[in-house]
Amino acid sequence: MGDILYIVVPCYNEEEVLPETARRLKEKMEHLIAAGRISEESRVLFVNDGSRDKTWSMIEGLHRADRRFSGVNLTRNRGHQNALLAGLMTAKDRADMVISMDADLQDDIDAVDAMVEQYYAGCDIVYGVRSSREKDTFFKRFTAEGFYRVMNFLGAETVFNHADYRLMSKRALEGLAQFKEVNLFLRGIVPMIGYTTGTVEYERGERFAGESKYPLKKMLSFAMEGITSLSTKPIRYITVLGFLVFVVSILMLIYSIVRWANGETVIGWASVICSVWAIGGLILLALGVIGEYIGKIYLETKERPRFLIKEVLDQHEGD
Template identity: 40%
Template sequence: MSAVYDTRRQSIALSIVVPIFNEEEALPALAERLRPILDGCGEPYEVLAVDDGSTDRTPRLLEDLRTAWDQLRIVTLRRNSGHQAALTAGLHRSRGAYVISIDADLQDPPEVIPDMLTLARADGLDIVYGIRVDRSTDTGFKRRTAAVYYWLMRRLAGSFVPAQAGDFRLLSRPVVETLKTLPDQQQIYRLLIPSLGFPSGRITYQRAERVAGTTKYPVHKMVLLAFDSITSFSAAPLRLATAMGAFSLVVCLAFLVWALTVYATGRTLPGWTSLIITVLFFGAVQLFCLGMLGEYVARIYTAVQARPTYGVARDTDEEQQ
């Protein structure tokens, strides 16, 4: 590491956090576009590449890039812990007065980073969200499911959740320090950060196609993200279970009145079909309610265990000290 950068390490103005998992094809393009932008800002900076347990050539490529890029810092996790956990590791270890998170696939353009920094300083903002105003490069299915996700989150978690804002954002040091005080659990930052109430602004951009490689968010991970978002920030599923229980009670009373009426008039029927339908209906409702309760109990259990969501095997910055 150069002597010039050693003197700047103590007063880093900007940290860039990049969660990475099996991005060997995208890394060269990322470095080619990101480094000139950061060098052109004229600010002391660091780039935290958080390797989330990659199994391809990503670790080797990161080492190669670091030999010619003093500001590149590699944080290696012990195992694949997930995108949000890797993001947490980067945020917690960052040192900049401002921290910007961005994915390695370059769908979110690094060219707007200087604009984010300028807006935050000019307006005294602690958060600047990257807002996707044009997602024409995404598939129709992804656009529709994303629209449903943000609509649902704004309805359940609150209107403070910005629509079409992913994990491309700027955070000030006070916001990062606040996040570090929260329990070490799997966080959904696109909901958690807006809920903190810090002054915020927005930068709009057009979402590009992935520069290389394949998406790390297939359909099943998108579904899990939506489910985690709902159960982490809303008690709506429990209320839904209560509502279904109340509805079931009404249906049950109606069946009771019908059964007594049939018995009183002497028009009893074998009733096999109605019996099966009733048993299946109430069984399904009970299992659904138990499942919802189980999800929340599981989160309480995880919180009580207080196990870390990630483990850091290596931080090249610590090796230089």
Template identity: 50%
Template sequence: MPLTACTHDRQQTDRSSLMTTLNLIVPCFNEETALPETSVRLLALLESLVRKGVVSDASMVTFVDDGSHDQTWRLIEAFHATNRRVNGIKLSRNRGHQNALLAGLMTAPGDVLISLDADLQDDIEAIPHMLDKHRAGADIVYGVRHKRNTDTLTKRLTAKAYYWLLQKLGAEITPGHADFRLMSRRAIEALRSFKEANLFLRGTIPMLGFQSAVVEYERQARLAGESKYSFANMCALAFDGITSVTARPLTWSTRVGAAISIASVCFGLWALAVHFFTNRALPGWTSIVVPMYFLGGIQLLFLGVIGGYVSKIYTETKQRPHFIIERTLIASMREPARTVRPVGEHEALTAGARNP
């Protein structure tokens, strides 16, 4: 009987080793209020996928702490201590969402990696559908928001304008897609070949050229806490995205400059014609001040665009790392799965960490 049980366990292990090993990559920055519920939901999803035979029993979750100032890392340590499926990566300082995400993608194991935000606005119910697309042959599966009902009208309009502008500039980008995506190991290894310091993942990953697919989902309300992206941060990300994936703004500045020069020549010829062939006098202040301010604004605008590209060159020459890892927590997948600790216990741990 023990021999039969041992053989059965070995057969289960062999079958599991042939399945896809899934790793959920979750960047975190000051997410102590959201992480307890997030961990429970993600681990429950993994257990469900394992039971159904969709993914290997070696599947896991990797939380990446992007230099948080609260108890985020303490919670990740607690999750790791109580569940074999939890990995942790702690960056030495805050490097920004894109670099934290890149740290997870470049260092985490697994056949398939799915990145998602810690607030679970990315609907985890879409993950099984993403895995279906992967089994059908897609190396990259983009999670695309079906609607943006949870966003303000201003954010919806600016997002639509941003994606429209990126497409007009020739960037290969999927409208409605942020960083909720599936990537195969082959796609991850190909991403390593992109060495630039300013790596804009939303624009770079489509350049890999592998077969891709789209899964639509409904954007959820934020689980807890508040967004870490201010309006200024979103504008900076938008500008960084444009200058990372295309040089067309420089071409546009040349064209606009040429058009203004032609218009100025035409205006000058018209002014001379009025002076020599008519008795009318041109309005003085209006005809001088308005074009002067207009041209000054255009010059400053394109000087800023050029400065953006020059700053990228400056950053590239330094060859600084995208991130520095201070500590890692590696799950031991040979141990039996432990019970997921209830949310209340994690909340108690957080309270205790604040009041030792």
């Protein structure tokens, strides 16, 4: 008999896709159990992130009909990363390995087999990585790949073309539990854990139903959250920029003195105005970036809970 696997699926207003997601995940579970790769005690754990539709009542119905389905109901909407963490921490004490994935069926469920194989080969963390973005529009491909490159350039180390589709062993989850950040960016935190890692490439499909929870505006906010939560490089870059502007100003001062000594009048109110606006813009930019970090410090010092669980549905033999 294999180890216990939990598949954690955060859900926010997923009533349109949930029945199909449950059906496919159940088929995958039964296949792996029949092959002896995972235990009969393995579960699919849906996490309801304060959905406003029938998502939680559907999860309750799935649990009543089949104990293979478990559920976690948060007290209110806490966002994808917090909901995912709630599921991971709930599964940590129940499973030997946990796979996280989204409910929209864009992640290839068949990649689960390869992840489990790498787990048995000694990997504590296995990343699901997109093999290509040929199906994406040029704009989507450009912005998505730019997202990863900018994140890495600014110090938030992530796995290229990896979202939140990954396998983690129990000890990797125990390592994750030691990270106490209130501002969560799991794509950057998980690589910090260490241990042996592996990757599985898969072809990402179209969303089965419903609307994307990550439009461009939210992706930009998500990127800012990740950068300011994991790296101080933006502040360092501002320091370097400030130093360069200072050097340029000294050079301009020397140039002006030399021209004045030669009896040449410097007429250039336009350049002065441009300089004032440029310096003013840099100052506001610097204050904004520093403000982001101060805001993060403010939230961290409060030590508010990252999530609160209202109810857990998880039935096992003998319960």
